[in-house]
Amino acid sequence: MNLARLDLNLVVALRALLEERNVTRAGQRIGLSQPAMSAALARLRRHFDDDLLARVGGHYELTALAQVLLDRTSTAYDVLERLFASQADFDPSRESREFKLVASDYAVAVFGTELARVVHEEAPGIRLRFAQTPPTVVDDTATLLSATDGLFMPHGVISDFPATDLYQDRWVFLVADDHPSVDDRLTRRDLARLPWVTYQRTYDAPAVRQLGMLGIEPRVEVSVDSFQLLPLLVAGTRRIALVQARLASLLAPIAAVRVLEPPYEAVPLQEALWWHPVHTHDAAHIWLRETAARVGRRLAGLPEERAPF
Numbered sequence: 001m002n003l004a005r006l007d008l009n010l011v012v013a014l015r016a017l018l019e020e021r022n023v024t025r026a027g028q029r030i031g032l033s034q035p036a037m038s039a040a041l042a043r044l045r046r047h048f049d050d051d052l053l054a055r056v057g058g059h060y061e062l063t064a065l066a067q068v069l070l071d072r073t074s075t076a077y078d079v080l081e082r083l084f085a086s087q088a089d090f091d092p093s094r095e096s097r098e099f100k101l102v103a104s105d106y107a108v109a110v111f112g113t114e115l116a117r118v119v120h121e122e123a124p125g126i127r128l129r130f131a132q133t134p135p136t137v138v139d140d141t142a143t144l145l146s147a148t149d150g151l152f153m154p155h156g157v158i159s160d161f162p163a164t165d166l167y168q169d170r171w172v173f174l175v176a177d178d179h180p181s182v183d184d185r186l187t188r189r190d191l192a193r194l195p196w197v198t199y200q201r202t203y204d205a206p207a208v209r210q211l212g213m214l215g216i217e218p219r220v221e222v223s224v225d226s227f228q229l230l231p232l233l234v235a236g237t238r239r240i241a242l243v244q245a246r247l248a249s250l251l252a253p254i255a256a257v258r259v260l261e262p263p264y265e266a267v268p269l270q271e272a273l274w275w276h277p278v279h280t281h282d283a284a285h286i287w288l289r290e291t292a293a294r295v296g297r298r299l300a301g302l303p304e305e306r307a308p309f
Helices: 011-019 023-030 034-048 065-082 105-122 140-144 188-193 206-213 227-234 243-256 283-299
Strands: 055-057 059-062 099-104 128-130 150-154 163-169 172-174 195-199 220-222 241-245 257-260 269-274
Touching: 011 023, 011 034, 011 065, 011 206, 023 034, 023 195, 059 065, 065 099, 065 140, 099 206, 099 227, 105 150, 105 163, 105 227, 105 241, 105 243, 140 150, 150 283, 163 188, 163 283, 172 227, 172 243, 188 283, 241 243, 243 269, 257 269
Parallel strands: 099 128, 099 150, 195 220, 195 241
Antiparallel strands: 055 059, 150 269, 163 269, 172 241, 172 257
């Protein structure tokens, strides 16, 4: 494939056509006349050797290839948009820009709130948009990172992308205040016999994989996509939950739960900011990473030195 021979404007047209499934509406969306949009569709059909839009009765439907292209086109569009938005210089006090960051509700509560406060003070024109980490993050990390400015994720879940370390945390367990069979200490037998409430894909977390190495198979009774809901699903039940200590210190006072140490030496959690290599030399993104690193060092109680990127 010789990209030099391709008109990248066709990416814009292709996305509009696949999402609108109507030539006229697609043209209106991107500011092209109906004849110009029809010509773009004809060029795309020749390139892919496929109709892309097939008329069924009084409307168009996507062909099988067009269904495949739908997600890929959206990702390609986002990459191109971010690529051409790259800047050589960036003045945070004067710029206006939005950064999209993917994070669990744990990362937003523990780290994102402080990051947002610092950004508000230093860069009033900068907006942060936090999106929930999808369960598929491990399956297609490259696609996710290509469409965002960064991902907050601990080490041990993904790899092979640039990252900067932020802060450390550790794992603790939550049990109900009035748990009928747990005193002041948990045992490994407790972990095997009691029902669990867990955060979505628990097997991706190194801390849960560690349990398997210890011969402990959690008996999951409830799974939820929010760390902050774990205490509420533990309170008043026989369930236990594995949660980050920093989050537990925030939430335990508002739920009828106790925080207990693991009955083994749990692997620590090292939170990091991951990004797609397309952002590495972008001045705005460098500022974002440096700011996140400073906030992370503050959270860890370390001197706020600027890290070289």
